[in-house]
Ligand SMILES: Nc1ncnc2c1ncn2[C@@H]1O[C@H](COP(=O)(O)OP(=O)(O)O)[C@@H](O)[C@H]1O
């Protein structure tokens with residue numbers, strides 16, 4: 001705060017100064033995705049050294065399909081968490097939505113697209129009810145969604161005839177979590193994605209420079225695009241390796257279809273949060289609801305919409321989970337799903353206190369959760385140990401969140 | 415100064431539940447002038463301002479803007495007329511940056527997408543127009559700003575919109591000497607540019623330094639609205655503490671009990 005340059009008309013900062021800014025932010029308590037990235041690297045190194053099969057192509061592919069459902073639910077939870085609210089019912093909401101789809105698909109013989117649509121509409125309706133109870137009646141979201149947590153288990157039981165297991169035989173639905181893109185399509189999508197990202201970054205920088213605004217330097221953009229290309233390229237390469245135990249009989253290669261599904265959701269919701277007025281208002285309500293109200297923002301509508309998005313994403317998460325399990329039963333979306341989803345968002349850097357978070361956090365945190373579950377499974381730990389460790393990881397990330405908030409307030413960043 | 419008031423209130427009543435905070439308040443604000451609104455803690459200054467800004471609905475009374483009777487039903491209505499308020503409890507979002515705060519609720523868009531570049535340019539121009547050069551980057555979060563800088567952002571947010579009336583609720587209460595002087599200078603400059611400015615302050619020196627008129631609230635009633643040049647410090651202090659001073663002020667026997 002010592003420099004007194006005019007706010008506009010500043011040339012592109014050198015990469016060194018951007019790196020310095022970043023470390024300053026981290027020291028000031030704004031850790032962002034740092035814990036998740038470090039955690040991911042450490043966990044991968046540990047599991048890889050303890051269990052040789054962790055790094056096998058088949059296990060790498062498993063990580064994606066295992067973590068997909070939780071990650072998608074976590075993406076929706078980010079919206080609710082951004083407002084400083086919580087949705088404890090998101091797990092069972094996904095179960096109810098999956099049950100709706102399974103019953104319509106298998107018992108009623110609906111085509112897959114109407115069954116999926118009905119499932120998503122169910123999610124939206126659930127979100128409307130939850131959001132209205134929180135925003136209009138002012139019941140704490142903790143209580144509303146805890147009640148829904150219980151009630152949805154009952155609804156799932158009713159839908160599934162007191163507990164039968166409804167299997168899914170529709171090819172399209174099964175493909176989501178069980179089929180792969182062709183290796184060629186994987187590469188094509190990768191190249192297209194990286195080029196698109198580079199194009200957006202470059203045009204943005206050029207536009208800002210031409211208007212005399214501070215823009216990212218070419219070096220920074222090159223580093224970003226390069227990092228994306230290397231990481232995503234490595235992932236596509238490994239996923240395109242043969243991972244069948246018996247390639248002569250059945251070949252198993254390519255990027256699982258859930259991966260592009262998740263990426264599309266990531267891009268869409270990131271766009272909504274970062275590039276639209278609606279997204280800006282979500283952050284504003286989460287940061288200071290009274291300020292948002294005084295700015296003329298309809299705070300109730302933002303609240304309700306966040307719950308709608310959360311439950312809608314839960315329905316997609318439920319569909320993916322059903323696809324992976326090939327069936328829906330009363331425990332779909334139950335057990336640890338919700339805790340893992342909340343954990344994923346928080347581990348990724350989304351704050352439980354509201355106002356801070358990104359959809360990408362859900363992806364990073366979801367990767368951490370998937371690696372923990374998967375790695376411990378490979379090493380043969382029992383469910384008891386997995387529960388305890390995952391609980392500890394959630395507590396740890398919530399602790400990091402609380403501490404960094406404390407640190408931020410003492411360093412004047414909040 | 416025979417100018418017509420740009421904003422005029424008549425007979426404003428406002429209660430919170432059983433507590434009546436404003437009684438039959440009249441208040442006028444003139445273009446090109448700084449009107450100081452003074453009164454003891456709890457006199458109802460902030461409440462009056464929030465009624466003007468549409469944050470609180472008024473129970474009864476008339477609201478005139480540029481001579482027309484208007485109905486203000488929310489913050490957007492007030493903003494649409496050109497009435498901007500810098501609230502005592504600063505209405506800034508700590509987790510947003512300076513530009514985002516200045517345009518909050520009124521974002522510039524091109525199609526669906528936020529037009530960040532235009533917003534940043536306009537914010538830069540406004541801050542430069544206010545001769546503010548103390549912020550490092552318009553993209554830093556408001557949480558990292560000092561009290562004076564936050565106050566400056568809040569004021570810049572208010573003048574960004576070609577506003578006609580800018581109301582500042584105790585803008586200098588939390589500031590040091592140098593920052594206070596800067597903000598007061600800014601207040602005077604706004605009025606000299608033709609805006610109607612309302613300044614709420616407890617500091618008599620500040621009030622006499624920048625204001626053209628003084629309105630004194632006493633226990634929710636408007637004790638007097640006078641020209642600054644026609645009164646003394648001690649008269650204003652009496653109006654604030656007793657509701658009357660000589661022939662100025664409320665008639666005797668008209669206290670809070672009414
Ligand atoms: N939202 C509210 N609900 C109930 N009482 C309020 C509210 N806002 C202000 N008051 C009361 O109204 C009175 C005037 O408050 P205020 O307008 O803040 O005074 P000032 O700004 O002059 O110090 C105080 O007694 C205060 O307690």
Ligand SMILES: [Mg+2]
Pocket residue numbers: 459460461502583
């Ligand atoms: Mg006040």
